Amino acid sequence: MVSIALGLLIPFLGTVIGSAFVFMMRNGMSDHVQKSLLGFASGVMVAASVWSLIIPSIEMCDDMGKWSVLPAAVGFLLGVFFLLLIDDLTPHLHIGTNKPEGPRSHLSRTAMLSLAVTIHNLPEGMAVGVVFAGAEQGSAGISIASALAVSLGIAIQNIPEGAIISMPMCAAGNSKWRSFMIGSMSGIVEPLGGLLVVLLASAITPVLPYMLAFAAGAMLYVVIEELIPEASSGEHSNFSTIGFAIGFVLMMILDVVMG
Secondary structure, eight states: OHHHHHHHHHHHHHHHHHHGGGGTOSSOOOHHHHHHHHHHHHHHHHHIIIIIIIHHHHHTTGGGGGGGGHHHHHHHHHHHHHHHHHHHHSOBOOTTOOSOBSSOOOOOHHHHHHHHHHHHHHHHHHHHHHHHHHHHHTOTTOOHHHHHHHHHHHHHHHHHHHHHHHHHHHHTTOOHHHHHHHHHHTTTHHHHHHHHHHHTHHHHGGGHHHHHHHHHHHHHHHIIIIIHHHHHSSSOHHHHHHHHHHHHHHHHHHHHHHO
């Protein structure tokens, strides 16, 4: 149980560490560094989706023969459409843009930036929770070590994400402490969402293959809809490509070695 609690908190710690960069860098984050970090985050999330979520989802349904891919396909699409729905129903503002998305509201710019980050962090928390739920049930050969690899990989991805949140907020006029707190708290949804999934582990066992793929679909929605477009726009897009490759390989190695 201690390992599960630790695993749920590790990604949040990554966000806190990344948000603390606001105290260390005076002139903000350069464009090529930001794009490298966005690419790295994308690579980690893609690798985690494939190696730690989709493949175990298919392996859990081996007894279905050639139809073993069906639960993964259904769960994946549900995850994508769920994030699409949340994106449409939640007023939010992405970093680097001035045009809010979702329904019109009177929320402040800071509040809408925070909501955008929360939308990003939701599938990551679900992913950590569902792999620990699978490990707890002994399903599809998912071990605690493999679940910790996912948690550690997302924590590494959260470090640049925390910096990408807090530093632009500071540059926009918020104090360093305010930027740090908002950046840090944007990650609190991850352990909370993961804990809820773990607590419901026994109830979700029959649909665990769908849940694994659901988390993968939600994570890849974030990557394709937000991270990659931001990383590839303008100059220095080659830095994001290099960052993606490094993030993908690191997460793949973590999953295989610790799994």
